[in-house]
Amino acid sequence: MKKTKMKTKKVLSRRFKITARGKVLRGYNFKRHLRRNKSAKQKRRFKQTTTLSSVYARKVKKALGVT
Numbered sequence: 001m002k003k004t005k006m007k008t009k010k011v012l013s014r015r016f017k018i019t020a021r022g023k024v025l026r027g028y029n030f031k032r033h034l035r036r037n038k039s040a041k042q043k044r045r046f047k048q049t050t051t052l053s054s055v056y057a058r059k060v061k062k063a064l065g066v067t
Contacts, residue, residue, distance in 0.1 A: 028050070
């Protein structure tokens, strides 16, 4: 009996990036609209990426098919 391949969750592949060392990067939310109310420092921070905590990183990697 053939083993079926697991499909990649496309939503997660667009939202997260996995580095060469295996870290999972994500972007910030709250940056699309209502930006007048936010400080310049806050808006600058939204442009950057941050790493995902290890518990969620394992779940995202599993859904993306990365071991």
